Amino acid sequence: MITAAASMSALGLGLGLLLGAAARKFHVETPPIVDELEALLPGTNCGQCGFAGCRGAAEAVAEGTAPVTLCPPGGRDVALQLAEVTGSDCGCGAAGGADLSGMAEAEPMIAFIFEDHCTGCTKCFKRCPTDAIVGAAKQIHTVIWDACIGCDACVEVCPTEAILLRRKPRTLQGWYWEKPAQPFATRGTEAVS
Amino acid sequence: MIRFSLSGLKPSTLFRVRGGVHPETRKFLSAGSAIEAMALPALIRVPLQQHIGAPAEPLVKQGDLVLKGQLIGRARGPVSANLHAPTSGKVIAVGHFPAPHPSGLPVPTITLRPDGEDRWGPRLPRLRPEDAAPEEIAARVAEAGIVGMGGATFPAAVKLNLRGKYPLHTLILNAAECEPYLTCDDRLLREHAEEVADGAGIMARALGVARIIVVVESNKPEAASAMRRHNLGMGYPIEVKVVPTQYPMGSEKHMVKAVTGQETPARALTAELGIVVHNAATAHAVHLAVRYGEPLISRVVTVSGRGIARPANVRALIGTPVADLIAHCGGLSGEPEKLLLGGPMMGQPIANLRVPIVKGTNGVLALSPSETHRSAAMPCIRCGSCVQACPCGLTPFELNARIQADDLEGAAEVGLLDCVSCGCCSFICPSNIALVQGFNFAKGRLAEKQARKHQQEETKRLAAARSAREEALAEAKRAAMAKRKAEMAAKKAREAAEAAAQPDGEVVK
Numbered sequence: 001m002i003t004a005a006a007s008m009s010a011l012g013l014g015l016g017l018l019l020g021a022a023a024r025k026f027h028v029e030t031p032p033i034v035d036e037l038e039a040l041l042p043g044t045n046c047g048q049c050g051f052a053g054c055r056g057a058a059e060a061v062a063e064g065t066a067p068v069t070l071c072p073p074g075g076r077d078v079a080l081q082l083a084e085v086t087g088s089d090c091g092c093g094a095a096g097g098a099d100l101s102g103m104a105e106a107e108p109m110i111a112f113i114f115e116d117h118c119t120g121c122t123k124c125f126k127r128c129p130t131d132a133i134v135g136a137a138k139q140i141h142t143v144i145w146d147a148c149i150g151c152d153a154c155v156e157v158c159p160t161e162a163i164l165l166r167r168k169p170r171t172l173q174g175w176y177w178e179k180p181a182q183p184f185a186t187r188g189t190e191a192v193s
Numbered sequence: 194m195i196r197f198s199l200s201g202l203k204p205s206t207l208f209r210v211r212g213g214v215h216p217e218t219r220k221f222l223s224a225g226s227a228i229e230a231m232a233l234p235a236l237i238r239v240p241l242q243q244h245i246g247a248p249a250e251p252l253v254k255q256g257d258l259v260l261k262g263q264l265i266g267r268a269r270g271p272v273s274a275n276l277h278a279p280t281s282g283k284v285i286a287v288g289h290f291p292a293p294h295p296s297g298l299p300v301p302t303i304t305l306r307p308d309g310e311d312r313w314g315p316r317l318p319r320l321r322p323e324d325a326a327p328e329e330i331a332a333r334v335a336e337a338g339i340v341g342m343g344g345a346t347f348p349a350a351v352k353l354n355l356r357g358k359y360p361l362h363t364l365i366l367n368a369a370e371c372e373p374y375l376t377c378d379d380r381l382l383r384e385h386a387e388e389v390a391d392g393a394g395i396m397a398r399a400l401g402v403a404r405i406i407v408v409v410e411s412n413k414p415e416a417a418s419a420m421r422r423h424n425l426g427m428g429y430p431i432e433v434k435v436v437p438t439q440y441p442m443g444s445e446k447h448m449v450k451a452v453t454g455q456e457t458p459a460r461a462l463t464a465e466l467g468i469v470v471h472n473a474a475t476a477h478a479v480h481l482a483v484r485y486g487e488p489l490i491s492r493v494v495t496v497s498g499r500g501i502a503r504p505a506n507v508r509a510l511i512g513t514p515v516a517d518l519i520a521h522c523g524g525l526s527g528e529p530e531k532l533l534l535g536g537p538m539m540g541q542p543i544a545n546l547r548v549p550i551v552k553g554t555n556g557v558l559a560l561s562p563s564e565t566h567r568s569a570a571m572p573c574i575r576c577g578s579c580v581q582a583c584p585c586g587l588t589p590f591e592l593n594a595r596i597q598a599d600d601l602e603g604a605a606e607v608g609l610l611d612c613v614s615c616g617c618c619s620f621i622c623p624s625n626i627a628l629v630q631g632f633n634f635a636k637g638r639l640a641e642k643q644a645r646k647h648q649q650e651e652t653k654r655l656a657a658a659r660s661a662r663e664e665a666l667a668e669a670k671r672a673a674m675a676k677r678k679a680e681m682a683a684k685k686a687r688e689a690a691e692a693a694a695q696p697d698g699e700v701v702k
Contacts, residue, residue: 044656130655175296176637180627
């Protein structure tokens with residue numbers, strides 16, 4: 001009885017030690033959150049962040065070498081989501097180095113082509129990551145607003161500086177009333193939270 | 194059947210609608226004045242989007258001469274509406290003009306200078322609804338560009354085509370007109386009850402229903418008795434139900450509750466209960482379109498408020514500038530505190546008098562300072578008045594607190610999306626808190642977020658498609674290169690073989 005118990009516990013102890021040693025020896029990096037981060041990014045590989053595509057940006061964020069606020073087209077929402085995944089303290093504190101105050105006002109931008117200056121070189125047309133530019137050789141190019149993400153790629157390549165980024169014009173469909181100011185609202189919010 | 198016919202007589206068969214408010218109706222200002230015609234305005238502006246759905250596609254260009262009733266804008270997609278020239282004249286611009294909307298944002302608009310002759314173009318062929326198939330009637334309604342004229346402006350033909358999707362049994366004609374001041378449907382029923390009844394009958398045929406109920410609020414007895422005199426539309430018996438005067442009785446779902454006792458599920462259509470609700474003015478427009486082939490080019494508008502010198506009900510062409518309508522009614526008396534399109538509860542304030550009236554404009558109101566209750570907001574005292582008044586069973590003070598704390602998702606969780614923006618909460622609030630205004634903001638904000646998310650997904654798809662295409666191109670290029678290389682190698686080998694076979698001097702090389 002005693003021998004059986006002793007041998008079993010010895011076996012257990014030995015195997016346990018073996019397992020522990022193996023875990024330490026063959027340790028691999030924890031499954032990277034890169035995939036998760038990449039899914040949150042716009043996925044258009046526009047290159048505005050300075051990394052090679054959204055995959056590169058996701059890797060940089062996962063390593064902590066880039067702030068969560070790196071993605072201009074994604075804006076505040078994407079930054080918040082990235083911060084949630086990486087666990088960096090964003091918006092309110094400085095812990096994660098992510099300060100969202102600058103991003104709060106970011107409005108969606110779209111490219112605008114001055115038709116007078118367009119020579120039809122098709123450079124922007126070839127560069128656009130979302131195929132939002134319509135054109136052909138020696139034809140005036142134009143931008144499809146709904147597909148444009150305001151990534152700046154076309155602005156850089158235009159040889160005649162005919163492209164500008166502009167704030168996306170408000171349309172009737174997207175219009176809504178301003179938030180009504182309520183001088184006593186703070187009391188009410190305390191009660192909720 | 195017997196139960197139905199009796200139920201019209203007994204007031205107890207009406208069902209109670211919870212909540213609601215009783216604002217001073219002030220309908221006496223214009224209820225006594227018959228519908229008048231007005232002179233042709235100097236300019237007519239027809240916005241391409243007067244309805245819910247996609248904007249129409251313009252069919253005319255600058256300089257074109259158009260005749261009255263001519264198609265000038267074609268519906269784009271299934272949820273859209275045709276537009277017709279309200280009078281004959283010349284198209285002087287197809288461009289942008291401020292919308293009849295609080296934002297005043299420019300919208301695509303066709304501007305017409307009437308030639309004064311008001312000459313009809315060829316009308317649509319007359320249709321005998323008694324013989325026409327239901328689809329034909331619906332197609333005609335779509336052709337005539339008819340939209341819901343109570344203010345929601347949903348294309349009427351889409352609603353007439355619900356027959357196949359839901360088992361329908363009842364058509365409710367909404368003539369409740371619960372908004373204060375407005376009297377256009379009241380006057381339409383008093384003066385054109387026969388046409389409205391006929392239009393209702395035509396719609397009943399298109400929908401394949403046998404039961405028609407006209408719902409009128411108790412403060413319009415003349416309209417109710419006029420409808421009772423014409424209680425047959427195309428052979429279908431028409432019931433008239435008088436419901437208590439209570440805002441927002443004219444809301445589709447609340448009306449169905451009041452008349453049938455059935456409650457429509459949240460964010461569902463009344464058609465799921467087998468009931469379709471149309472506005473009385475829509476029925477009149479359907480009558481004109483089917484019997485006479487006249488498209489929707491005019492509507493009755495109530496011009497009222499103490500800021501108007503002579504309040505009246507006017508049959509105005511679609512696209513008439515608000516300023517012309519007010520001038521027809523004697524102009525403004527003093528500086529109005531507020532200018533509204535629609536009723537005072539849900540109407541939209543406008544800043545510019547040059548904007549046109551559209552298919553969904555049922556009123557133009559100029560309110561003097563004595564009629565608006567503008568006072569500073571006070572803290573919420575948790576009295577619960579808004580909860581009692583909310584006809585949708587929501588808790589407006591809680592919604593408001595969450596919205597003020599920027600917790601829009603939280604507000605949506607407690608029912609923000611079930612709010613119909615009727616404004617009862619803001620009306621009843623003793624602290625003058627801008628409740629419904631906040632809900633409108635929050636709903637707009639949430640919709641924008643949704644749209645942005647959708648756009649992001651779509652652009653992601655575009656980018657993926659692009660990279661796939663580029664990869665395919667590169668692959669094809671590589672394949673072509675490889676093929677070429679192989680061909681070259683084969684050619685070389687062949688040449689070498691040939692050279693080996695020929696024992697000429699060339700081989701030395």
